[in-house]
Ligand SMILES: Nc1ncnc2c1ncn2[C@@H]1O[C@H](COP(=O)(O)OP(=O)(O)OP(=O)(O)O)[C@@H](O)[C@H]1O
């Protein structure tokens with residue numbers, strides 16, 4: 001895979017859910033292009049479909065219509081084994097909660113994507129040390145996630161998401177559980193990773209202070225995705 005210039009593209013993405021007897025259309029025929037060189041915010045009121053869109057974009061859920069392309073590959077059509085391999089290498093994911101494995105140490109959590117990809121353990125540890133320095137948690141490497149603050153745990157989750165040098169880092173409300181100061185350090189960290197390693201950022205957020213830091217802001221409303229800033 002090329003290191004740079006990758007594209008994530010949605011073509012005609014729709015998603016609907018049935019709630020009781022009602023059918024709600026959450027995403028209505030959305031076309032969009034995300035370039036690795038840029039940073040994007042996905043905003044919109046609660047219930048507008050941000051998580052639904054992010055999950056489809058990241059290959060975690062399948063849309064009821066349309067395709068998500070990574071360059072020329074329709075990822076929603078990949079068989080499960082190929083999809084996991086692709087996701088592990090090409091897309092890093094961060095959620096509102098860190099979802100770390102409690103029984104494993106910080107460094108063991110971070111090297112998981114490398115171990116899954118079959119990489120050499122020493123190489124994995126070297127990469128983990130680099131990431132631990134980057135997220136400012138080298139001194140916590142042998143602790144368990146439960147011994148870290150929420151913001152520190154989110155930094156571990158980011159280091160894990162970056163482990164395989166993905167083309168895109170996709171985050172659903174990564175600062176949602178954090179205070180303003182801690183949230184700002186997380187966004188600073190993500191932007192500096194973009195600068196240093198070149199992964200495209202696609203971040204959903206309620207928070208104006210997050211959206212303002214991105215190159216482009218998109219708003220989800222009534223099933224459509226609108227560009228807010230040129
Ligand atoms: N699995 C599901 N089954 C039924 N309805 C769903 C499902 N997932 C999401 N929805 C509905 O889709 C709509 C969009 O939900 P989504 O979680 O994408 O919104 P959101 O913009 O992420 O909201 P928030 O800002 O609160 O996180 C909501 O009306 C929600 O109830």
Ligand SMILES: [Mg+2]
Nearest residue numbers: 050051052173
């Ligand atoms: Mg959400």
